[in-house]
Amino acid sequence: MSPDSKKLFNVLILGISFMFIFTAFQTCGNIAQTVITNLNSTDFHGSGYTSMSVIYGVFSASNLISPSVVALVGPQLSMFISGIFYSLYIAVFIQPSTWSFYTASVFIGIAAAVLWTAQGNCLTINSDENTIGRNSGVFWALLQSSLFFGNLYIYFAWQGKTYISEGDRRTVFIALTVISLVGTVLFFLIRKQEDTKAPGEEDSTNEIHGDSSSARNKLMRAVDAFKRSIKLSFTKEILLLSVTTAYTGLELTFFSGVYGTCIGAVNRFGSEEKSLIGLSGIFIGVGEILGGGIFGLLSKKSRFGRNPIVMLGIIVHFIAFYLIFVNMPSNAPVAPMEGTDDIAYMIPSKEVAIFCSFLLGLGDSCFNTQLLSILGFLYSEDSAPAFAIFKFVQSICAAVAYFYSNYFLLQWQLLIMVVVGFFGTITFFAVEWKAAALLARSSDYSSI
Template sequence: MLLSRSAQNKMTRALAAFKKSIKLSFTQEMMLLSVTTAYTGLELTFFSGVYGTCIGAVNRFGSEAKSLIGLSGIFIGVGEILGGGIFGLLSKKSRFGRNPVVMLGIVVHFLAFYLIFLNMPNDAPIAPMEGTDDTAYMIPSKNVAIFCSFLLGLGDSCFNTQLLSILGFLYSEDSAPAFAIFKFVQSICAAVAYFYSNYFLLQWQLLIMVVVGFFGTITFFLVEWKAAAALAARGSDYSSI
C-alpha cells in the first residue's frame, strides 16, 4: 500500500514537472531562446560529426587525412576549454552583459564557415568511401582545416556559456524545466542536422547554420536586453546579470 502510494506520488510529481515544462516552453523568452538553442544543436552536429567527415574525405590531404580527424577533435576541444574558461570567468565581472560574448561567438563561427567554404570541397560531406579529389576555391590546406576546428570550438563555447548563464538567471526558480527544454530543443535540432547531413552539399549545410545563427543571435539579444531592462527597473546594476 505504501509502495503504491509512493509510486503514485512520484508519478504525480513527474506529470506536474512535465506540464510545467510545456507551459514554460511557450513563454516569450523561452521561444526566443529556442532559436539560439536550435543553432547550437545544428553546429554541434556539424563540428562533432560532419566536419571531421569532410576532413577525412579530402584526398588531397594525402595519407594524413584520416589522422587529421583526431587532430581536428583535439583543437575543437582546445577551443571549447579556452572559451569556456575565459568567458565563464569574465561573465561574472562583465559590465556589458552577455551580448558581446555571443556576438564574438557568431563572428568566430561565420569566419570559420567562410574558411571552410573556401577550403573544403563541396561534396566532402557526402563523398564515397574513396574520398573526393575535388577542390573548392583554394587548394585544401591542413593548417586552415585545423584552425577552423579551433574556431568552431571557441564559437560554440561562447554560445553555450551565455545560454546556460541566461537560463539560470531567468529561470532560477524553474531551472530544471528550463534546462530540460534547452537540451530537448538542442537534441532535436542536432538529430535533424545529422539527417540532412547525409544528403546536402557542404554549401547548403553552411548556409543553414548561417541563417539560423543570425536569427538566433538576434533573439538572444532581445532576451538579454529585456532582462537588462527588468534589472534597471528594479534599480539593480547591469553587472549583476
C-alpha cells in the first residue's frame, strides 16, 4: 500500500470508528431528555440538559490538558480509552440512577476532550495541504452518518408511542452500548505512520539512556504541548476563529439536544411526536452527510476557498431558524412531560419541522468541515494544541447553551444563535483571507 493510500485508509477507519461511537452517543443525546422526562416520576431525578451542560463544561476545562495526554499516550490509545468511557456513559441509561448519571457525565467530559484532540492530531498526521479539505469532508460525512442509523431505529421502534417504557429504554441503550464498543475497538485498525528516524536510532538511544530517558522525553513533550496550547490561544487567528467556533457550540446544542426535545413536546403532532424525534435526527444526519461529502469532494476544485461554503452555512441556518420560530411553540424546549398544546405563528407542521432538521445538519456541516480544514492547514505543525483550543471553545459554549436551555424560551435561544452566527461568519472570513494569502505565496490557491 502506497503512503497516500495508507493515509486515506487511516482517515476512513477514523471516520468509521467515530461513526459507530457517535451512532450511539448522538442518538443517546437526541433522546435523553425525552427518556428522562418519563423517568422523573420514579426515584431518578435528573435532567438531560444539565447532564450535557456538565459534560461540555468538563470537556472544555479538560481541553487544557488533553494535548499533553495525547502527546504522552499517543493518539490511537487515547481514542481507545476515551471510547470506553463513552460506552460506560451510554450504559448508565440501562439502569439509571442520579449519582451514576452525573458521575458518568463528568468522566465522559474528560474523555471527550482527549478523544477530539487525538482525532484532530490523527487527521492532520494523515493529511497534507492538498488533502486536508478532502479528508476533513470524508471524515465529517462518515461521522455524521451516525445520526442516520441510530435515529432510524428510534423512528420505527417508537412509532405510535406517547410513553417510553422501561423495556423500550433498556432495549435501545443495550444496543447503543454494544455499537459504541465496536467503534472503540476499530481504532486499533489505524496504521501507524513510518518513523522519521533512521533505522535503529530509537533503539540505540534507549539502550544508552534506558527507559527513564524515554519517560522523561514523553513528559517533556506533554509539558511542551501544554505550553504551546496556552501560547496558541492568544494568537490573532485563533481568537478570531473562536467566535466561529463558539457559534458551532451553540448550534450543536440546539440540533443535538434541544430541537428533538421540542418536536417530542408538540402534542399537535399526535401519536407521531416521539417517533418524529428519530426522523428529525435522520434528516439532520442526511444534511450533515450531504454537506460533508460535497464539500470534501469539491474542496480541491474550489477557486474561492472556504468562505462561500461558510456563507452558505449561515444562510441555510438563518432560514432554518426563521421556519422554526414560526412553526414551533415558544415553550417547547421546557414543556412538561405531558407536552404543550400551544402554537406559534402557524399550526405546527411535521413537514416543516423535518425540513428544518435537514437545514440544521447541512448548515452545521458547512461550518465544521471548513473549521477542520482551516485549522489543519494553518496549524499542521501544532495540530493537537490547535484542535484542543477549538474543542475548548466549542464545548464551553455548548455547556452554557445546555444550561440556559433549561430556562430560555425558544425565541431567545434562536436570537442568541443568530447574533453569534453573524459575527462568527465575519471573523472566519478574515482568517480565510489570510490563509489564502499564505497559500498564494507557496502554491496555486485552487489546490485547497
